[in-house]
Amino acid sequence: MRLFGRETECATLDDLVAGIRHGRSASAVLRGEAGVGKTALLRHAQGSAPGGLAINGAEAESTFSFAALHRLLIPCLPERARLPQTQRAALEVACGLADGPPPDLFLVSLAALTLLAAEPRLCVLDDAQWLDRESLLALAFVARRLHAEGVVLLFGWRAAPGDDFEQLAGVPVIEIGGLGRDAAVALLADVAPAPLDPGLAEEIAVATGGNPLALTDLGQELSTAQLGGASPLTEPAPIGSRLEAHYSAAVRRLPEAAQTWLLLAAAGAGATGGQILEAAAGLGIGPADAEPAEDLRLVAGTPPVDFRHPLVRSAVYGDAPAGRRRAVHRALAVATTHASDADRRAWHLAAAATGLDEEVAAELERCAERAGARGGVAARATFLTRAAELSPAPADRAARTVAAAEAAVPAGAPARALRLLDEVDDALLSGPRRGSALMTRAMASVTTGTPGALRDAAAMCLAAAGAFGDAEPDRTREAVLLAMHHSITAEDLMRGVTGEQIAEAARRLAGPDPSGPADLLLAGFAAFLTGGIEQGAPAMRRAIAALTGPELLLSHFQLGVTLCTLLWDDESRRVVLRGAEDAARRSGALHTLDLVHFMAAMDDATLGRLRDADRHDAVGQRLRTAIGVTADQELIWRHPELVAWRSGPADRAALLPALDVFDMLGVGAMRSVTLHSIAVLDIACADYASAKRLLQPMVELGRPGRYARVLPDLVECALRSGDRRTAALAHADLAVAAGAAGTTWADGLQERSKALLSSPDGAEPHYRSAIEILSGTRAVGDLARAHLLYGEWLRRRRRRRDARLQLRAALEVFEAEKAHAFAARARAELSPLGETGPTPVPESETALTPQEAAVARLARGGGTNAEIAAHLFLSASTVDYHLRKVYRKLGVRSRRQLREALHD
Structure with missing residues (x-):
């Protein structure tokens, strides 16, 4: 097939496809308006790589979770036995091949990556805008993780106003526009059945914007007189949205039986040929009725029917009279009887309904539960929404709408959840239903970044707990724990509820003698809220010790990390974070895993272990790329402690804008962390008065509470700025x-x-004691600062030799961790002593990238390529690629040599 004016696009695709033979992977989205030639370009790519996998998105299947992924993977499924057990189980449940707990989306995605990467191939997904949400998210994950497998993944996406393209964020986009004037004229001349007037050809090229489908249809439909310029063109030219109207007009001119056949084919996408024929018989039509449409080249094949273009299908379905549409769906429901098609049958029944219908609504509700069991959270929300629309009883409608909103949040549609909740009459909600609505509104508001949402979330969750009450004790407990989580995030910006009120609810639930893990967590945080560290420490330690087991760690590790931080218990904090990381990896919970690494980076930065913080930050960045976090969303994931430790005086202003963002969002915890980080930078730069102004409002002197962690820095900056009284109170x-x-x-x-x-x-004894004690901890930053302070004290006592030893020890750590401002302060202290310390060593050009370093560490520990791939959410081929680069950079040839050559 000749493609006019697509030399650049074809060359790009040819280059991508050629990489398959050399083990290079790539992905791309061909995005453009309807009829612009995306499908033709995808077919060109397929012609260069026969034997690949290809599917088309089907609008009728867009509500069925993992339907598209299942279709794509059918040729690969016999190889699923080679998958790791957790991946295989998740994929089989998602594809309806086995029963089990709802699978995590990213475990399914990793299973798809592993299967697709088993051999070099081209995978084409046309009309991707109609893929079900779960399949699209899974395949977008695959696209972002491809590297060295020899797999090329191409999407065709019809651009339209308001389309939800964010799901493919991070996948390279090739914008497909209209043809240039010369190419458009050449295409028109090629398809026209008679000689073409040159002036008219240029007029048509301009009028259609170079849209190939519009050019082809016009060229074949214009009369000889029009082609020769003797008769005027019809206005306006069919292009963009007018193309669908153009096809609608053509369909309306067909006999009624032909229109009904086309409508049946459009509504029955996904149905078998036998089901289509049975439904057609029920409507009194048959394949022969398609002939007029076939003569116009609108469709081919009977059945299954192949539409000339997706726009024809849209035109047929969208322009059909409502009564005829209902009749067709009713016929399809009658023909859809197999148990495996129960969801499709219910959807046809819903489309055939002429009014409110409890029986159909109940069936849709059952479909929603089946979809949820397969991990189809988006499908569950869609089924429940339609069930609510068909519910005759107002109370049932309200309950199903709340359930739909609840399902929309994990489906990645929090704004839709809020819209659904806004439709509910609160007077119809009481007890657990009201609790669900409050919890969902809190979560959806926070997820959408609604200004002030985090300020109110704890109050809403506590109100939800009151609504659940004794009727649903587990949900009451969940609501109070979530109120605690939100209070930790909002801190002093929380409104509508006090810490004491949350503590009272937690204490009441935990009882006088808490024993279960959840109750110990409630009691531990309540004890801190009411009695501070001094009175709450024993209960806080019991809560931390109770935080075991994958499910509890996944849900509440943030609460555990907070309690550890309040107690300066870095060892327990590390145990909690490692447990949460292992649980998140095993379950495929990548969003949770990302948060674990974010908090681990904060943990290491607090300890001054900046290289370890870098490692966690790099892992987090890779994870966020994999799950499609956009560049704008990435801004919220900056680590203020890490930035501050690495900054100099001139960089201080870069941290300030974040304060306004956190204040607007109500993220009090990050606001306080940022203020503390700026103060630490001020201390490093000897701007003690500024540091004191930032830190003093964060504490209530006389009552060590949530911000006790800033007290050591307040002692230093208050004393150095001449405020000995504040320093003494902070020390007390x-x-x-x-x-x-x-x-x-x-x-x-x-x-x-x-x-x-x-x-x-x-x-001096206290300096020596501090250094001795801190030497036994992981807090290398605080140890280095102790050396620095002791060295400064010694220099002012004119003990030059002793001062040099302490200042060198401090500088060595600061240089190794790249703590630039503190390193500059240490050098300034060493300079009068006749030395400036070592010159920083530039990084070697052979230094490992973060991804290579991660692969190397796991290989050094004995991990196989398959194990490393599962751990890092990559394919085994990509692991092998990185490992070969590691060997080359380090000059080794085996894992045994790697163990000897690689050092953290």
């Missing part, structure tokens, strides 16, 4: 908090602060 609070925490890290910080406040003759 620190002593109380450290004593209650009982951790080595807290003891070391307390000793360091005591040294600052001690008399000149009494400071």
Whole structure:
């Protein structure tokens, strides 16, 4: 097939397809308006790589979860036995091949990646805008993770106003526009049945915008007189949205039986040929009625029917009278009797309904539950929405609408959830239904980034707990735990509820003698909210110890991390984070895994372990790329501590805009972390007065509470700015908090602060004690700062040799971790002593990338390529590619040599 004016696009596709033979992978979306030639270009690519996989999105299947993915993978499914067990189980449930718990989307996605990457191939997905949401998200994940498998994944996407293209974020886009004037004229001349007037040809090329489908149809439909320029053209030319109207007009001129046959074919996409014929017989029509449409080249094949263009299908269905449409769906429902087609039958019954119908609504509700069991959260929301629309009883309609909204949030449609909730009459909601509505509204508002949503989320969850009450104790407990989570995120920006009110609800649920893990968590955080660290520490430790088991870790690791941070318990914090990471990896919960790495990066940055923080940050960035987080969304994932440690005085202003964003969103925790980070940078730059202005409002001196973690820095900056009284009060609070925490890290910080406040003759033992204690912790940043403060104290005591030893020790850590401002301060202290410290060593050109380093570490630990691939959510071929680069960079040839050559 000759393609006019598509030399550039064809060359691009040829290059992508050629990479298959060399083990290169690629993905791309061909995006353009209807009729612009996306399908022709995809067929060109297929001609260069025969034997690949290809499917078309079907509008009628867009509500059936994983339907498109199943169709694509049918040739690969016999190989699923080679998949890791968790991936295989998830894929089989998603495709309806086995029963089991609802599968995680990303485990299904990884299974698809593993199967598709088993051999080099081209995969084509045309009309991707009509793929069901779960399949599209899974295949977008695959597209973003392809690297060195020799797999090329191409999507065709019809651009339209308001289309939801975000699901393919991160996949390269090739915009397909209309043909240039010369190419358009050449195509028109090629398809016209008679000689073409040159002036008319240019007029048509301009009028159609170079749309190939419009040009082809016009060229074949114009009369000889029109082609020769003797008769005027019909206005306006059929292009864009007018193309569908053009086809609608052609369909309306057909006999009624032909129109009904076309409508049956359009509504029955996904039905078998036998079902179509049975439905046709029920309507009194047959394949012979398609002949007039075939003569106009609108369709071919009987059945299954192949429409000339998806626009023809849209025109047929969209322009059909409502009564005829209902009749066709009723006939299809009668013909759809197999148990495996129950969802499709229910959907046809819903489309055939002439009014409210409880029987159909109930069947759709059952379809929703089946979809949810397969992991089809988007399909579940769609079925429930339609069930609500058909519900005769107002109370049932309200209940199903709330359930649809509840399903829309995990389906990635929080705005839709809010719209559904806005349709509900609150007077019809009481008890658990009201609780579900409140919980869903809180979650949806937070997810959409509604300004102030986080400020109100805790209050809404606590109100939901009251609505659930004793009728649903598990959901009541879940609501109070979520209120705690939201209070942790909002911190001092929370409104509508107090910490004491949350604590009271938690205490009441936990009871006087809590024993279960969830109750211990409730009791532990309640104890802190009411009694602070001093009184709450024992209950907080019990809560942390209870945080075991994958399900609990996945749901509440943030609460555990918060309790560990309040107690300066870095060892327990590391255990919680590692447990949560393992649970998230095993279950395929990539959003949770991303959050785990985000919090792990914060943990390491707090400890001054900036290289480890970099590693977690790099993993998080890769995960966010894989799951399609956009560049704008990525901004919220910046690590203020890491940025501050790595910054210099000139970079301070870059941290300030984030404060306004966090204030607008109500993310008080990140706001306080950012303020603390800026203060640490100010301390590094010896701007103590500025640091004190930032830190002092964060604490309530005399009552060490949520922000006790800033007390060591407040002691230093207050004392150095001449405010000894504030420094002494902060130290007194620190002593109380450290004593209650009982951790080595807290003891070391307390000793360091005591040294600052001690008399000149009494400071040295405390400096030495602080260094000795902190040397036994992972807090290398605080240890280095202790060396720095001690070195500064020694230099001012004119003990030059001792000062050099301490300042060198500090500088060595700061240089290794690239803590630029603190390193500059240490050098400034060393300079009067006759040295400036080592010059930073530039990174080698052979340094491993974060992805290579991750692969190398796992290989060093004995992981096979398949195990590493599952761990990093890659294909085994990509792991092999990175490992070969690691070997080359490090000059090794085996895993055994790698263990000897690779050092963290």
